[in-house]
Amino acid sequence: MKFQRYARPVRTVSYKALMLATFILVSGLLSLVVLTHQVFRNFKSLETNVKDKLWRLQQQQESFNNQNEKKHLIRKRTPSTAFVSVQCYLCLGTTYIRWGRRDCPIKDGTQLVYEGYAGGSHYSHVGGGSDFLCLHSDPTYTPGHYTTGLSGSSYVYGVEYRDSSSFYGLFDLSLIEEGVLQYQGVPCAVCFVRSPSKLMIPSRETCPDGWTIEYTGYIMTGGHSDTKHSSSHICVDDTPQAIHGSKGNQNGAYLYVSKISCSNNMPCEPYVSVREIRCVVCSYL
Known part of the structure; x- marks a missing residue:
């Protein structure tokens, strides 16, 4: 009996299936x-x-x-006028007018903005401004935008010292030619100080704690007997200067030293009747 050898069938992979698998x-x-x-x-x-x-x-x-x-960055002054850095918001400084002077105090942080002439209303006019102006010493005019002739209704006149020699002892007249103050023109200066605030204190010659003296002086204004309108009170430096070449009575705007009248509710203590009124301009540290 012959046995036939079993032959396992060979599986063949189709070409299409292989390509599909490769593609996938x-x-x-x-x-x-x-x-x-x-x-x-x-x-x-x-x-x-x-x-x-x-x-x-x-x-x-x-x-x-x-x-x-x-x-927060400003510069702070000490009483010795030294500056130190502190923090604040846009506290760059302030300005004030130094009446009776062409310059500003010589100290750190104070500088001249401009010098000029004091102006005001005529002493005999019933109207006009009641304040005093510090007019620039070098004025400008817009071409074609001004008139000429005496056609105005309001005028500004130069201011002159009016007190006689009996008041000269109040002032240091070392900067006045010949030591004569009466009838001379009043200069002024606008000063900038690196301080957040300034203050004029009438009836004092010293500043509060924390404040620095800019200058001292006397309260002055128009006279009460020969003017027909009121004028403001200003603090005029006690070491005054005068406008050069302004001698002689010009009869413009007047300045007199103001005195205390301790009546009509003004206490006679501590005030003293008919005594001149001191003043001080202070800047904050």
Whole structure:
């Protein structure tokens, strides 16, 4: 009896199936690459946005810090007129008028803005302004925008000292030619001081604690008997100057030293009747 040898059938893979499997594999790999690339791009974009926002926040913080420092930076004066840095908001300084002088006090932090001439209303006019002006020594006029002739209804005149020699002992007249104050023109100066505030105190010659003296003087205004209108009270320096070449009675605006009348509700203590009124201009430290 012959036995036939068993032959296992050989399986063959079709060409189409192999190509399909290869296509699927390659497509999957390509999809994975594209997805990976997209994720990478999104990550880079996110990283860029985060860096940009962080940079903007840093810039805003630096800007805020700079503004905050500027808001709090001023210069503070001590009674010795030395300056130290302190913090405040836009406390750059203030101005005041030094009546009777062409210059400003010689001290750190005080400087001349301009010098000029005191002006006011005529002593005999019933109207006009009641205040005194510090007119610039170098005026300007807009071409074609002014009139000529005596056609105005309001005028400003030069101011002159009117008190006689009996008052000369109140002042230091070392800066006045020949030591004669009466009838001379009154100069003025606008001063800038690196201080957040200034104050004129009548009836005092010293400043409160924490304030610095700019100058001392006497309260002066128009006379009560020969004027027909009121004028303001100003603090005129007790070491006055005069406008050069202004000698002689010009009959313009007048300045007299003011005195206390301790009646009509003005207490005679501590005030003394008919005594001249001192004044002081102070700036805050």
